[in-house]
Amino acid sequence: xxxxxxxxxxxxxxxxxxxxxxxxxxxxxxxxxxxxxxxxxxxxxxxxxxxxxxxxxxxxxxxxxxxxxxxxxxxxxxxxxxxxxxxxxxxxxxxxxxxxxxxxxxxxxxxxxxxxxxxxxxxxxxxxxxxxxxxxxxxxxxxxxxxxxxxxxxxxxxxxxxxxxxxxxxxxxxxxxxxxxxxxxxxxxxxxxxxxxxxxxxxxxxxxxxxxxxxxxxxxxxxxxxxxxxxxxxxxxxxxxxxxxxxxxxxxxxxxxxxxxxxxxxxxxxxxxxxxxxxxxxxxxxxxxxxxxxxxxxxxxxxxxxxxxxxxxxxxxxxxxxxxxxxxxxxxxxxxxxxxxxxxxxxxxxxxxxxxxxxxxxxxxxxxxxxxxxxxxxxxxxxxxxxxxxxxxxxxxxxxxxxxxxxxxxxxxxxxxxxxxxxxxxxxxxxxxxxxxxxxxxxxxxxxxxxxxxxxxxxxxxxxxxxxxxxxxxxxxxxxxxxxxxxxxxxxxxxxxxxxxxxxxxxxxxxxxxxxxx
Numbered sequence: 001x002x003x004x005x006x007x008x009x010x011x012x013x014x015x016x017x018x019x020x021x022x023x024x025x026x027x028x029x030x031x032x033x034x035x036x037x038x039x040x041x042x043x044x045x046x047x048x049x050x051x052x053x054x055x056x057x058x059x060x061x062x063x064x065x066x067x068x069x070x071x072x073x074x075x076x077x078x079x080x081x082x083x084x085x086x087x088x089x090x091x092x093x094x095x096x097x098x099x100x101x102x103x104x105x106x107x108x109x110x111x112x113x114x115x116x117x118x119x120x121x122x123x124x125x126x127x128x129x130x131x132x133x134x135x136x137x138x139x140x141x142x143x144x145x146x147x148x149x150x151x152x153x154x155x156x157x158x159x160x161x162x163x164x165x166x167x168x169x170x171x172x173x174x175x176x177x178x179x180x181x182x183x184x185x186x187x188x189x190x191x192x193x194x195x196x197x198x199x200x201x202x203x204x205x206x207x208x209x210x211x212x213x214x215x216x217x218x219x220x221x222x223x224x225x226x227x228x229x230x231x232x233x234x235x236x237x238x239x240x241x242x243x244x245x246x247x248x249x250x251x252x253x254x255x256x257x258x259x260x261x262x263x264x265x266x267x268x269x270x271x272x273x274x275x276x277x278x279x280x281x282x283x284x285x286x287x288x289x290x291x292x293x294x295x296x297x298x299x300x301x302x303x304x305x306x307x308x309x310x311x312x313x314x315x316x317x318x319x320x321x322x323x324x325x326x327x328x329x330x331x332x333x334x335x336x337x338x339x340x341x342x343x344x345x346x347x348x349x350x351x352x353x354x355x356x357x358x359x360x361x362x363x364x365x366x367x368x369x370x371x372x373x374x375x376x377x378x379x380x381x382x383x384x385x386x387x388x389x390x391x392x393x394x395x396x397x398x399x400x401x402x403x404x405x406x407x408x409x410x411x412x413x414x415x416x417x418x419x420x421x422x423x424x425x426x427x428x429x430x431x432x433x434x435x436x437x438x439x440x441x442x443x444x445x446x447x448x449x450x451x452x453x454x455x456x457x458x459x460x461x462x463x464x465x466x467x468x469x470x471x472x473x474x475x476x477x478x479x480x481x482x483x484x485x486x487x488x489x490x491x492x493x494x495x496x497x498x499x500x501x502x503x504x505x506x507x508x509x510x511x512x513x514x515x516x517x518x
Contacts, residue, residue, distance in 0.1 A: 046082060047080045047081045047082065048080040048082055048084055048143050048148040049078075049079040049080040049148050050076065050078060050079065050080070050084065050086055050110075050141050050143060050148050050149065050150050051076075051077040051079050052074055052075070052076050052077075052139060052140075052141045052151065052152045053074065053075050053077065053152065054074060054075075055073045055074060055075050056073070058072060058073075060153060060154055061154075061157070062122070062154065062156050062157070063156075063157050063158070063159040064122070064123075064124040064156055064158065064159060065158070065159050065160070065162060065163070065257065065260055066124055066126060066158065066160075066162075066163050066260050067123070067125070067126045067259050067260055067261065068124050068259070069121060069122070069123040069124075070121065070122055071119045071121045071122075072119065072154060073117050073119050074119075074120065074152065075116070075118075076108055076110055076116050076117075076118055077110070077114075077115040078111060078112055078113065078114055078115065080112060081112050081113070082112055082145070083109070083112050084110060084112075084143050084145055084146070084148070085107055085108070085109040085110075085145070086108055086109075086110065086141040086143055086144065087106065087107045087141070087142045088105055088108060088118060088139070088140075088141060089103065089139070089140045089141075089142065090102060090103050090120055090138070090139050090140075091137070091138045091140070092135055092136065092137045092138065097125040097128050098125035098126060098127075098128070099122075099123070099125055099135045099156075100122075100123045101120060101121060101122045101137050102121055103118065103119075103120050103139075104118070104119040104120065105119075107144070108141075120137075120139055120154070122156050124156065124158060126261065126262070127163075127165065127166075127262045127263070129158045130158065130160060130163075130191065131158065131160045132157070132158070133157070133158040134155055134156060134157040134158065135155070136153055136154070136155050137153065137154045137155075137156065138151055138152070138153050138154075139151060139153075139154065160191060160192055160193055161193050161194060161257070162193075162194055162196060162252045162254055162257045163191040163192040163252075163260065163262070164188060164189070164190060164191065164192070164196075164251075164252060164260070164261065164262040165189045165191050165262050166186065166187070166188060166249070166250050166262040166263050167186070167187045167189070168184055168185070168186060168187075168248075169185060169187050170185045171184070172184070172264065172266050172267060173266070173267040173268075173269075174266075174267075174269075175268070175270075176232075176234045176268060176269075176270070177234065177270070177271045177272045178234050178235065178236045178237075178238050178271075178273070178274070179234065179235075180234055181232060181234065182231070182232045182234070182266075183229050183230070183232075184229065184230045184231075184232070184248070185227055185229060186227065186228055186230050186248050187225055187226070187227050188200075188218060188220065188225060188226050188227075188228075188250050188262075189223070189224070189225040190220035190221060190222050190223065190224055190225070191222075191223070192252075193222060194254070195219070195220065195221045195222060196219070196220065196252055197217055197218070197219045197220075197253050198217060198220060198250045198251060198253065199217050199250070199251045199253055200213050200216055200217055200218065200228070200248070200249070200250055200251075201248075201249040201250075201251060202230075202247070202248060203247030203249055203263070204246075204247075205244060205246055206242075206244045207235075207237075207370075208236075208237050208369075209232070209233065209234070209235055209246070210232075210233045211230060211231060211233065211246055211266075212230070212231050212233075213228060213229070213230050213231075213248070214228045214229045214230075215228045217253075218250075230266065232246060232266060232268040234268065234270050234271075237274070237369040237370065238270035238273045238274070239270070239273045239274060239275070239276050239370050239373070240270075240273040240274065240275055241269070241270070241273060242269070242270045242273045242370075243267055243269040243270070244266075244267070244268050245265060245266070245267050246265070246268070247264070247266075248263065248264045248265075248266065249261055249262070249263045250262050250263070274306055274307050275305050275307075276305045276309065276367050276369070276370050276373035277304035277305045277373065278301065278302065278303055278304060278305070278311055278365055278366070278367065278373065278374060279301070279302045280300070280301050280302075280363065280375045280376075280377045281299070281300050281377065282297045282299050282300075282345070282377060283297060283298040283299075284297065284379075285377075285378070285379050285380065286381070287347075287379070287381055288382055288383070288384040289347060289353075289381050289382070290349070290384065290385070290386040291349055291350070291352065291383060292349060292350070292351035292353070293348075293349055294346060294347065294348050294349075295346070295349075295381055296344055296345070296346055297344070297345040297347070297379055298342065298344060299342065299343050299344065299363070300340055300342055301332060301335070301341045301342075301343065301365060302338070302339070302340050302341075303335040303337055303338065303339055304337075305337055305367075306337055307337060308334050308335065308336045309334075309335060309367050309368075309369060310331070310332065310334060310335065310367070310368040310369070311331070311365050311366065312330060312331055312365070312366060312368055313327055313329075313331070313343075313363060313364070313365045314330065314363070314364050315327060315345075315363045315364070316361070316362045317359055317360070317361055318359070318361075318362065319357075319360050320350075320353070320357045320358065320359060322349075322352070322353070323347065323348065323349060323350065323359040323381075324347075324348040325345065325346065325347050325348070325359070325361045326345070326346045327344070327345055327346075327363075328344040328345075328346075329343055345361065345379065347359065347381045349383055353383045354383065355383055355384060355385050356382060356383060357383040358380060358381065358383070359381050360378060360381075361378070361381070362376065362377075362378050363376065363378070363379075364376050386417060386418050386419040386421075387417050387418040387419075388417040388418075388419075388421060388480040388483035388485075388486035389415075389416040389417040389480070389486050390415060390416060390417070390421075390423055390478045390479070390480055390486055390487060390488045391414040391416045391488050392411055392413060392414075392476055392478050392488045392490035393412045393414070394409055394410060394411045394412065394490060394492065396409065396410075397490070397491065397492045397493060398492070398494075398495065399460075399493075399494060399495070400494070400495035400496060400497050401462045401494070401495075401496070401497060402496070402497050403462055403463060403464045403465065403466045403496060404461075404463075404464040405461075405462050406459055406460065406461050406462070407459070407460040407461075407462065407494050408457055408458070408459055408460075409457065409458040409459075409460070409492050410455050410456075410457060410458075411455065411456050411457075411476055411492075412453050412454070413425070413445055413448070413453060413454050413455070413478055414451075414452070414453040415450055415451065416451070417450055417480065417486065418450055419450050420447050420448060420449050420450060421447075421448055421450075421480050422444060422445065422446050422447060422448070422481035423444070423445040423448055423478050423480065423481065424444055424478070424479045424480075424481055425440055425442065425443050425444065425445070425456065425476070425478055426440075426443065426476075426477045426479075427458070427474055427475060428474070428475040428477065429472060429473075429475075430472060430473045433472035433473070433474075435463040435465070435466070436460060436462070436463060436474075436494065437460070437461035438458065438459065438460050438461075438474055439458075439459045440456055440457070440458055440459075440476075441456045441457040441458075441459075442456055458476060460472065460494045462496055466496040468496050468497070468498040471493060472493070472494045473491055473492075473493055473494075474492050474493075474494065475489050475490070476489065476490045476491075476492065477489055478490075
């Protein structure tokens with residue numbers, strides 16, 4: 001019918017063009033340039049077009065049981081003359097029942113005049129759908145290079161061969177005190193076309209919560225039901241306003257249909273939950289450390305809850321590489337309400353640390369009973385360069401002794417720098433004093449605190465051949481172990497005592513008597 005109508009109009013137009021109009025002389029000239037066959041041919045060759053269609057026995061209609069998942073293959077045909085890539089999309093009108101679908105690929109590339117298979121998956125809701133429930137999905141392919149696109153519909157309908165409904169007819173929310181339980185009446189109804197023995201399960205439970213059911217399974221004919229009880233126990237560790245959302249599940253046991261189940265949700269709240277709270281603080285939130293040094297932070301933990309609690313600690317270091325942190329302990333057990341506990345955070349800086357290098361240590365403490373209750377502390381440790389200095393002094397810098405004797409000097413070594421230091425000690429004797437023997441009571445003072453002093457002894461042996469005019473000048477040297485430019489010198493002088501010869505001369509002539517002996 002349409003073809004005959006078109007022929008008529010073409011003939012009519014031809015007659016009108018052939019007839020001269022009254023009073024008008026006209027000639028029609030056709031320019032070859034306006035109807036270039038090459039141009040028309042090129043345009044037709046550079047086309048984009050796409051088609052999506054069903055494959056195999058798929059007619060666009062599939063039946064699924066509750067919770068069943070299937071994958072359906074469609075064919076994408078590039079009917080244009082250019083290679084193309086197509087985005088794959090799937091859409092449906094969500095009714096809240098829980099239908100889902102997705103494309104297994106985000107896009108597909110197809111050469112001109114060729115085709116590729118693509119898969120879309122569809123899943124039926126777990127429950128709240130019945131015989132006759134269905135969903136229409138729309139699959140769309142969209143060219144990335146042109147407006148070309150195509151779409152196709154897939155209808156999914158529910159098959160009720162097996163199905164179970166779970167209801168909490170007397171309410172799904174209750175309160176109970178810690179240590180007590182809340183009871184729920186659960187109704188199972190077989191909504192399927194076949195009888196089955198349904199297994200009863202309890203879903204995931206929050207920490208310390210527990211639940212039990214009066215039966216573990218039930219046999220039901222189609223359209224029959226059974227009531228049973230579910231008890232939810234509130235733990236003694238439950239916090240203020242803590243609640244537990246727990247599923248009660250009934251599952252099909254028929255072979256190959258175990259994925260079908262129904263569920264109800266209970267919500268139980270602790271009526272008298274306990275208060276959890278903890279505080280952690282430090283003697284300072286920022287300190288400075290020298291390269292290769294150690295810094296101590298004194299930490300205090302306070303249980304601010306209303307009952308005894310145990311806590312766990314962990315930390316993270318952030319900043320320059322090479323820093324090391326450590327806690328004196330990572331657990332605090334049975335800390336009473338309002339009680340404090342002290343521990344230590346040690347920070348070690350690398351030997352090659354430079355001025356203004358830093359490390360931030362983040363400490364997290366939380367209740368072992370309820371991990372969501374905790375506190376955080378952050379301390380910032382930065383590097384400063386130490387000031388090294390040393391000072392020597394003595395109460396007597398000059399002593400004298402007889403040849404062959406030993407003189408003992410007491411020298412005080414003071415760390416006048418800004419930080420603890422190791423002090424190296426030594427001595428030098430004058431050039432002409434090689435016969436004098438010198439020694440020190442120690443040659444290294446380790447870890448001398450800043451501002452602290454320590455006494456050493458200097459021993460000088462006077463040569464046996466020394467003359468009263470001889471003396472020796474000894475220089476005591478002290479140097480910082482970490483900085484050779486930080487040093488001190490102290491001169492002491494050793495002299496020889498003057499010794500006088502002592503003789504007794506007798507000039508008296510004794511008087512002798514007869515019989516005396518001399």
